[in-house]
């Protein structure tokens with residue numbers, strides 16, 4: 524019998540903890556992802572950022588899948604949509620956006636602890652990001668706070684460049700957590716990973732990453748999906764990504780001409 528790309532036990536772990544690592548799913552796609560990341564870095568898009576690092580390099584960019592053919596192939600042809608739908612327990616997987624994150628060796632800057640949900644204009648019980656490294660990841664993996672996708676209040680979103688508030692004005696957020704200072708209260712999940720492994724996490728799961736102290740690069744592609752129950756939601760300001768001119772209103776499904784729906 525063919526091996527399932529994700530087991531029921533792994534799906535249960537994703538639903539319970541908000542994150543799970545699944546080995547090898549994208550092993551056949553590593554070269555395609557590498558070509559896409561190289562093209563993306565050579566031809567950055569309008570949202571590309573260097574995250575104000577003073578040592579090393581932390582490049583990130585998103586929303587390039589319609590202009591970078593390798594990313595278009597991964598969205599349409601790889602196991603991503605099927606994996607996302609299965610993990611979310613959804614009939615469909617709707618593609619939200621791609622996100623490239625490259626930490627060069629000797630980049631001490633950590634990725635701050637955050638949830639993705641408050642930066643996004645979409646909400647639901649069925650959301651998942653697939654974070655796929657294409658270099659071995661020993662220390663610089665994503666780290667997750669187990670169960671944080673069930674917290675009542677969302678974590679204060681901050682700018683990655685300088686930790687300032689992402690939205691203006693008073694908001695009712697939970698302070699940015701520091702699980703390393705509170706190991707008894709907050710359980711951290713992290714895994715060493717090989718190229719083509721994937722970690723799946725809910726948009727509400729608090730996560731961060733250490734700096735890259737390895738001798739090699741840490742290139743990763745995140746593919747972000749939503750399920751049947753996801754709806755457009757207003758945030759207190761310009762979201763990230765912003766998708767200017769999207770024209771959607773509170774409570775609507777994401778428009779399918781911009782965010783394609785797959786029924787795997």
Ligand SMILES: O=C(O)CCC(=O)C(=O)O
Nearest residue numbers: 624634639654732743745
């Ligand atoms: O790769 C990183 O350092 C951060 C990735 C991340 O926050 C994400 O994919 O949501």
